[in-house]
Amino acid sequence: MFAVHDFLKSAQRGAVAVAAALLLVTSAKAQSDPLPSWNDTAPKAAIVAFVEKVTTENSPDFVPEPERIAVFDNDGTLWVEHPMYTQLAFALDRVKAEAAAHPEWKDKQPFKAVLEGDMKALAAAGEKGLVELIMETHADMTHDEFQKVVSEWIATARDPKFNKPYTELVYQPMLELLAYLRANGFKTFIVSGGGIEFVRPWAEQVYGVPPEQVVGSSIKTQFEMRDGLPTLFRLPQVNFIDDKAGKPVGINAHIGRRPIAAFGNSDGDLEMLQWTTMTGGSVRFGMIIHHTDADREYAYDRKSEFGRLDKALDAAAINNWTVVDMKADWKEIFLEK
């Protein structure tokens, strides 16, 4: 992926080399399709038309580079979110890994349900049970410890359906889209309902998105000196939920300007898409990924437990957001490795 810092680094090696590299990039761009995993259907055309509009200098729709902010939901937009959110699979694995140190969990819900693989009992524990699971597995440790646990898990865990690491279940068309936008001067941000610190340890390597461009839900952290060393400690208290009406709040807190493009797939992204596109004026782009491919991935929308797409699908028609039909519009879903 093309990254500004790589470009600048190479620039330091000398002007002649840069000139040559730029000529190569320019001619490669002219010859090759930046979105090869997208079929030549309406969504691809809409993306390219939007990017050309906002990058054409002296056009009325031109947007200066610093304002080219694009925001992407993560679960179901950049990677698989079925049969459950990956972060939930992480929490369940953590309960199992820590069970030996917590003999009381054998008789205590929702931990009992997790240890017995009783998904019905787990569902019955509801949101309260879920928060309890998250706090038990995500808090009461230092920031560095949590980063290590996440990094180790993501490197080894495998999705049950595809039997692949979760980081290989990212959507190839969306990776191409991220790179295409960045090559056109966009700054790409992840705006996830999931935990900000669950995404950051691998987002740079997998998506090319650095930690400072990840927005997400969080628990409270506290600074303290421990054994003479400064430490950030994770407290079992919710700090911010970056979902639904929280997404525009999170976007404003982290980015401080309104995005010009937003990409989501569920009702959790509705307000982010509204905030991005409904300005009453300038050119904006909204896109919904609709999971329609039961053969290659999953098919779900209005009644799904994870990634429900109902209100936002109705809103897409009203607001002219581009809806991607995964089955029809994506040539490849995953990169074969």
Next chain:
Amino acid sequence: MFAVHDFLKSAQRGAVAVAAALLLVTSAKAQSDPLPSWNDTAPKAAIVAFVEKVTTENSPDFVPEPERIAVFDNDGTLWVEHPMYTQLAFALDRVKAEAAAHPEWKDKQPFKAVLEGDMKALAAAGEKGLVELIMETHADMTHDEFQKVVSEWIATARDPKFNKPYTELVYQPMLELLAYLRANGFKTFIVSGGGIEFVRPWAEQVYGVPPEQVVGSSIKTQFEMRDGLPTLFRLPQVNFIDDKAGKPVGINAHIGRRPIAAFGNSDGDLEMLQWTTMTGGSVRFGMIIHHTDADREYAYDRKSEFGRLDKALDAAAINNWTVVDMKADWKEIFLEK
């Protein structure tokens, strides 16, 4: 100021122009001093030595560009904070501007004190009074409305001592330092105890720091649809105080990696400097701006009401942070316009 986006924009104009521009930049760099407003004393040498260390490839202290994060306090580090924090001057002006619509303020503290210019009574109102002032002047309006109020004020208000706009009371040596770090692949962030939305409207133009690289204190905001348009509304509730032990928390929330350089001037920056530099390992840089120049600016430290520098001055000696003596180390403080 040299900005990446400007550079990239010009890059689009063609490889040949870029090559020419780079040759100019390279030769200009070789010939000219990137920190001309700094005297040739120890602090300048320490900065240059640090930057050369972390940017020299194949050296043991080399830091890849994405990890070159530098954080700057704002009040007293990048601009003047006496006779009072500029944001407090803003709040007082707002009370005066809105007094006609609030006849009850004539008899109600701390507003009465502000309207009568009674700084003793204002001080007596303490932190509780200050929070009341901030909430009354910073909340109960939309995000866009607040941005407009700040932008209009900063464009017209003048500092009482220098009779200049506040944006001309930024320290020229620090502007040069920001630009020097960016030219060496650093990403520069402001980490202010002041309000994030008070700094963002002008930080890009004045410091070359875009809104997404500003961290600061905040009040709660709420997303809602108003007359069919998505709106962020500012609520009169404290969300986060980005000061003292809050600074490492704010840095982690926004940036997600530990900075390698931190610049502050007061006890409010102590924990930020600890978090940045006390890693028990790799090369880091910490700097304290010590206000020692009563003639050209102000002289204050251990007993000052605004920007008290006491514990952090002791910590500087222990932790090898570079202390800038403004009188001795800065050739110019402000750029004459």
